[in-house]
Amino acid sequence: MRGVGAVGGFLAGRVDRGGFLAQRAGVAGAAVLAVAALIALLAPLLIPADALDVTRVTDGAWQPPGPGHWLGTDHTGRSVALLMAQGTGTSLFVGLTAAVLAVGIGTLVGILSGHFGGLLAGALLRVTDFFLVLPALVLAIALSTVLPRGLGTIILAIGLTSWPSTARMVRAQTLTIEARPFVERARALGGGHTHVIGRHVLPSVVPLVLVNATLAVASAIVAESTLAFLGLGDPTRISWGAMLHQAQLHGAVPQRAWWFLLPPGLAIVVVVLAFTLVGRALEAVVTPKR
Amino acid sequence: MRLAGRFGGAALSLVMVAVLGFFLFRVVPGDPVVSMTRGRPTTAAMQAELRAQFGLDRPLPEQFWNYFTSLLQGDLGTSFTFRRPVADVILERLGPTLLLVGTATLIAVGLGLWLGVRAAWRRDSGFDRVTTGVSLTLWAVPTFWLGMLLMMVTGDLFPSRGMRDTDTAPDFVSQALDVGHHLVLPSVTLVAVVCAEYMLVMRSSLLEEMHAPYLTTARAKGLRDDVVRRRHAVPNAVLPAITLVFLRFGLVVAGAITTETVFSWPGLGLLFYDALTGPDYLLLQGLLVVTAGAVVVMNLLADLLHGVLDPRVKVV
Amino acid sequence: MNPLLELKNLTVHYGPKCVVNDVNLALAPGQTLGLAGESGSGKSTVAMSVLRLLPKSASVTGEILLDGDDVATMSWGRLRAVRWAAASIVFQGAMHSLNPVQRVGDQIAEPMRLHGVEGNALDLVEQVELPRDKARAYPHELSGGQRQRVMIAMALACGPRLVVADEPTTALDVVVQAQVLALMTRLVREQDLGLLMISHDLSVLAETCDDLAVMHRGALVERGRTREVIANPRHPHTAALTAAFPVIGDPAHRWAEPAPEPEPLLQVRDLVVDYGRTRAVDGVDLTIGRGEIVALVGQSGSGKTTLARTIMGLRKPSSGRVIFDGAEVARNGKALKAFRRQVQLVLQDPSSALNPRHRIVDAVAEGLRVHGIPGDEESLVTAAVERAELRPASLYLQALPHELSGGQQQRVVIAGALVLEPRLLVADEPVASLDASVRGEIVALLLRLRRELGLASLIITHDLGLAWQIADRVAVMHQGKIVEQGSAEEVLLTPSHDYTRALLRAVPQV
Amino acid sequence: MILKVAIVQQIDSMNPFLAVFQSSTEIGRLMYDYLTAYTAADQTVTEGLANKWEPSPDKLTWTFTVPEGKKWSDGEPITARDVAFTYNLMLSDSVARTANGSFVTNFQDVTAPDDRTVVIRTKTPQVTMLALDVPIVPKHVWEKVSGIKDYANDQMPVVGSGPFVLTEHVAGQFIKLKANKNYWRGAAKFDELHFVYFQNSDAAVQALGKGEVDLVNRMAPAQFDSLDGKAGVTRNKAQGRRFTELMINPGAQTRTGEPIGDGNPALKDVRVRRAIAQAVDLDALVQRVNLGYAEKGSGLVPPVFGKWHWQPTEQEQRRFDPAAANAALDAAGFPRKADGTRFPLRLIGRAGRAYDEQASEYLKRSMGEIGIPLDVRLVSDNQLNEATTAATYDLAFSGWATNIDPDFILSLHTCAQRPGADGKGGTTDAYFCDETYDKLYAQQLSEFDEGKRVEIVKQMQARFYDQVPAVILSYENALEGYRSDHFATFTTQPAQGGVIMAQNGMWGYYGAEPAGRAVQAQGSRWVGLALGGAVIAVLVAVVVVMARRRNATAGERE
Secondary structure (H helix, E strand, O other): OOOOOOOOOOHHHOOOOOOOHHHHHHHHHOOOOOOHHHHHHHHOOOOOHHOOOOOOOOOOOOOOEOEEOOOOEEOOEEEHHHHHHHHHHHHHHHHHHHHHHHHHHHHHHHHHHHHHHHHHHHHHHHHHHHHHHOOOHHHHHHHHHHHHHHHHHHHHEEEEEEEEHHHHHOOOOHHHHOOOOHHHHHHHOOOHHHHHHHHHHHHHHHHHHHHHHHHHHHHHHHHHHHHHHOOOOOOOOOHHHHHHHHHHHHHHHHHHOHHHHHHHHHHHHHHHHHHHHHHHHHHHOOOOOO | OHHHHHHHHHHHHHHHHHHHHHHHHHHHOOHHHHHHOOOOOOOHHHHHHHHOOOEEEEEEHHHHHEEEEHHOOOOOOOOOOOEEEEEHHHHHHHHHHHHHHHHHHHHHHHHHHHHHHHHHHHOOOOOHHHHHHHHHHHHHHOOHHHHHHHHHHHOOOOOOOOOOOOOOOOOHHHHHHHHHHHHHHHHHHHHHHHHHHHHHHHHHHHHHHHHHHHHHHHHOOOOOOHHHHHHHHHHHHHHHHHHHHHHHHHHHHHHHHHHHHHHHHOOOOHHHHOOOOOOOOHHHHHHHHHHHHHHHHHHHHHHHHHHHHOOOOOOO | OOOEEEEEEEEEEEEEEEEOOOHHHHEEEOEEEEEOOOOOOOOOHHHHHOOOOOOOOOOEEEEEEEOOEHHHOOOOHHHHEEOOOOOEEEOOHHHOOOOOOOOHHHHHHHHHHHHHOOOOOOHHHHHOOOOOHHHOHHHHHHHHHHHHHHHHHOOOOOOOOEEEEEEEOOOOOOOHHHHHHHHHHHHHHOEEEEEEEEOOHHHHHHHHOEEEEEEOOOOEEEEEEEEHHHOOOOOOOOHHHHHHOOOOHHHHOOOOOOOOOOOEEEEEEEEEEEOOOOEEEEEEEEEOOOHHHHHHEOOOOHHHHHHHHHOOOOOOOEEEEEEEEEEOOOOHHHHHHHHHEEEEEOOOOOHHHHOOOOOHHHHHHHHHHOOHHHHHHHHHHHHHHOOOOOHHHHHOOOOOHHHOOOHHHHHHHHHHHHHOOOEEEEEEEEOOOOOHHHHHHHHHHHHHHHHHHHOEEEEEEOOHHHHHHHHOEEEEEEEEEEEEEEHHHHHHHOOHHHHHHHHHHHHOOO | EEEEEEOOOOOOOOOOOOOOHHHHHHHHHHHOOEEEEEEOOOOOEEEEEOEEEOOOOOOOOOEEEEEOOOOOOOOOOHHHHHHHHHEEEEEOOOOOOOHHHHHOOHHHHHEEEEOEEEEEOOOOOOOOOOOOOOOOHHHHHHHHOOOOOOOOOOOOOOOOOOOOOEEOOOOOOOOEEEOOOOOOOOOOOOEEEEEEEEEOOHHHHHHHHHHHOOOEEOHHHHHHHHOOOOOOEEEEEEEEEEEEEEEEEEOOEEEHHHHHHHHOOOHHHHHHHEEEHHHOOOOHHHHOOOOOEEOOOOOOOOOOOOOOOOOOOOOOOOOOOOHHHHHHHHHHHOOOOOOOOOOOOOEEEEEOOOOHHHHHHHHHHHHHHOOOEEEEEEEEEEHHHHHHHHHOOOOEEEEOOOOOOOHHHHHHHOHHHOOOOOOOOOOOOOHHHOOHHHHHHHHHHHHOOOHHHHHHHHHHHHHHHHHOEEEEEEEEEEEEEEEEOOOOEEEOOOOOEOOOOOOOHHHHHHEEEEEOOOOOOOHHHHHHHHHHHHHHHHHHHHHHHHHHHHHHHHOOOO
């Protein structure tokens, strides 16, 4: 799993304000995501139930792109284009929920360990650092091997292994905020933990968390595809990663069935890139000017 | 004091790794002996015997104690699949992984840092836009897919699998050439993804330093622009970048698993995949402990290295 | 004689914004010129333009003649040869202007090697009165004063005829500042250097420079012999600048009215605070009377800020007591919260003391909300804001902090304190980060609040002038202990402790 | 000349006493002969190390003769003492029984009265005495081995009696064997045999296409199709030893009769099981899921073992008939409810196995048509094992590879194979327990007249078919491909429609004949190498040029 720190500037503590160009890329990314979301929402409504039922499809297997199925067919004769549309929902859903889970855990741990000192913070920091260095994918693989197979497991495996970078970032931001004189002023005014966290820390952490979540979705989608590729996905769902798994399982490469191999991978790249660009643009927007 | 703390922290992390490994793989419902003997003529008595042989018939706490004490002696248990000590199995697969990961990391670090420095120094130039764009795109590419794609595109130019051919002449040069030939695609795959990340890390790290006042000092002294960069900016910017490179070592491990799987590179990643399809829990556990342990140790090294490179950090 | 440096019609724009507007200035060899101005007046831009070190986004017109050569039109190669050899710069904030990962000796030697100048970095280190082995140190291993000395040594490395010093002592303590200034004065005199010194602090320039130029909003408004300019400022801005630096002992600068002997409001008894092994506050006794203004002065690191925090209950004392209004202050719970309503904090940097996301009305009302004070929030806030002299309040309430000037921000902070109707104000360097022209207004405001509301204040400052200006009583803190306290006149005019005398000696005299 | 074979499965061990995986035992067969062998042509028993055998009249004592002249690969003669040593090692050392222990459990003792004679006494008459698939190891090597458990058998070259000698093994990469010049049937017609490890059959198929390997098996139907018409490649569609079944939980019980698991009670009714079987369209599965590369399932023994294979007669045959199945379910007392369903069932299969993933879709639809909503769960191998062992399934996919002698596959369905009272120690396949079946099983075990035994075995299969604890779905074809430009012919077993790899013997490899003048397609490889070199050269040149350019222009840039 990729750390979101690289594409964002968080771990380096800096922010890359790309100016107009980055914003424009962000807008393009957002447009791509809007289209993807639309496809994801409409696909279940528009695709006839029979079209993706292997027992009912009538087209031949491994048909190259042509009239009727403009992205060709897979090993069972299903239309790759329809599979792609159907898979959009799963990939986005897993990416979003896993990212929300990861960022939620990360934010909680980050604020707690940043705000409170003492043993709790020490322990949380230790655990965070521990999970931060662990190869997240290895851990996610281990988790999805031992848990029952399914979408929930994938989400859990990704969510539980990719929170530490958020926690680190939120903790750093919490510490920065808490070192600010206005927090001291709030304390001097008599504000307690709830006041300081609720009025000062949380509001200034939220924008960064938002950015982080956007980038986390990107990395979660890649992670999902990797787990699915390794055969750890939910076999009853169509996702882009699962399609690539099928492509490999059924010999798309020796068949030279590029139409079954290219689209899911490209879709992943485009959507992940879109999330990344949106994340970077958001980052530039939310970061207060120096 | 601080040094002791570092080592203590690393030791604690290693213990946590061990505990994690055990519970993760013992939480599983499932009888490894059954999967081990599937499709073979077996009797109940033989199964019981195997169970005893692998110590699976004892209570969980006792299993953990045995596991932990033997772990301290470097004994990771016996692989269900290979009927051999896990440690041996892992050890013999270490070489190819080190070769692949080492080559890829060296190239990725060198290339990534170089590109990152150039892009940041000429920020918003064409070079910067192109490299950053390419890196962001590569960052979005699933490693395995890139591998499959490369394999499809290059066709017959490179071998599709493994580390060497079986019929290569035994002399060193032929063997080395053969290994190098096999190494091309896997390392290109791994480099592409890892390098992108390093480039982005280095770029933002240097951008961070770009407006540092000491660079103005250096310019005021009359230093040439590239000397300012080489002698002043990069030595400062590379420190956090190196730390991040080490911190992202997990990424390389993850990349190695998928890359080795796609190219049948006979290293730890492939072993991981094999253990996964078993699943061979003791082997998985051993691999988790070893890779996580390696990452922990790498981080300790990075810490120490940072202490040596950066005078501001006092290690001792 | 040709001037060493001559600026002709120098104008610098950043985009549409003009930061330096048609500046003409000449400096003869061996001459020392001080360039004064508030933040944003364009003085640093002038300094940087001398070696063409402005960022690319700056567009420069006019001539910058260094020894008759125009820096603005030189080839890069020629420019590099001129840099440091003809003129060098002592940058402000030496911590960041030195490469943190290179030994300072190497950094001093670097320009010498580059320009092929004979010499020895070690000798330079010695010249700036540092031990020779400090050459092997890294910047972070040196104190602020030592780093500044390194910067000076570096500036002298290639034997330039002109040294530009940009706020060379700003971050330094009074005592250290005096030492560094003395060093610079000595070296400039000994080596017959031209010196262009830039500072916001007139007293610093008065100490060092024969001539003085004053900048205001990018333009040069006054130029002349230092003494004359200070004695008879012709431009109102110069007048404001000179007025802002009170002269200790000058009754005109003493604004505090004599107050009757008050009864005690806050008493600190034998207070000890430890940071790990170091003892930051070491057995302090201090009393503040009702409506009394007490100044706590001392160098940085003397423990004065820690003392203030501990009084506020923001930090737990290791031992000792704080008694407020006859009752010991609780260390936690409701009682502490109630105490905090009575005692309010005003911080040094108003821009960071306000949450940039909170509107002024929220910032001021924060205390009301924390304490759940009943009543019409809006009218309470309006009253407090107007009391802090932001009138009419409606103009400011919906603004965000960055839309206000520094002085206005500080008033908002004060309003946020006033809204709770406190009885004691603890102000930590309340004017240190404000421009000279604003600082007088804030001082006046604090005094007016005392007069009108009977508000007592504990002013923490390194600035003896401020203490003279405002305080009824002065306490001098040194290494965690209060070494002397008494009425302002007693302490500042007839000091009894050596340390107080040293502090007073270090204050630059206009 | 080298024969390069792709293997996809792991090698677990080179120690024949420990090697369990099919791939390892197959290589074991090349290294060590068994006491007896099966012919390539029709899989009948033929000479192995022993060339004569004779049971005593009470069938309890078997005498095998090891003829003179056979040699180990190191030149030592092969004697009866080696055979006795091997069996006795397994009798005395439990670890040595790991892989092949089941063959010797019924042995009383094994002796070698002289160098030529082996005498085996069994506790009860054993019908499989000529199907002892136990590699015989050289006594002079193995008697020095102290612990079987830790012995990797990696003293290269490994002394053996088979047609090939193991010379190198690099874990996860390859295994190299050389032709055994001392092999008693004569040395193989080529020099070396290399097994190259592949991560998945996809990669293996690609390598075959490129000529990197010469022989690949276990192809998926699509991969097999992809090789159609490929120059230099010949495909071999063979009858396989495997079958795939759909298990129907018949109300699982332990050996002591306690119910176990949570199978749907409706399935205890044989009429329900029959109805389910009747609703499954086996032809469609073969056509759509196996892409035609399989035969429709019937009995427990696949048609490749023609003698033992059973086909239902016209009246026994259960034809695909959803209407009849619906009627049968109505009659059995499971009418459709208001929502049109009768009762729900779970179907469990293995995730990542293409067959399960696809066939479950078809079954979902078929069951839907008889009012049974299916909840399909595809899980990991281990979880599937767990579910089938604990009987926590209604329907489940399973599959077995069968041996020439049907005893083992038949034994799986006897009552005694069910787990003990604690739910452990079971090796049953489908929790079948049927008095008639068990009686027949005991009969065939002591029936030494092969004709009669075949009859009994067929009766058993008929009974199994009738009671349907599992529906045999299909016998999958073994899909293989080889470089016919490198190797002209391979020996298949059986001769007609047989397999090259995964035989009951070593004929496939041993009998391979190199093509006249094999041209190794090495050309492209050098192109790749040259290309790599060129890329590096260009890179170096670019770096040099840039460095120079920078030095030249740096003076005027900032």
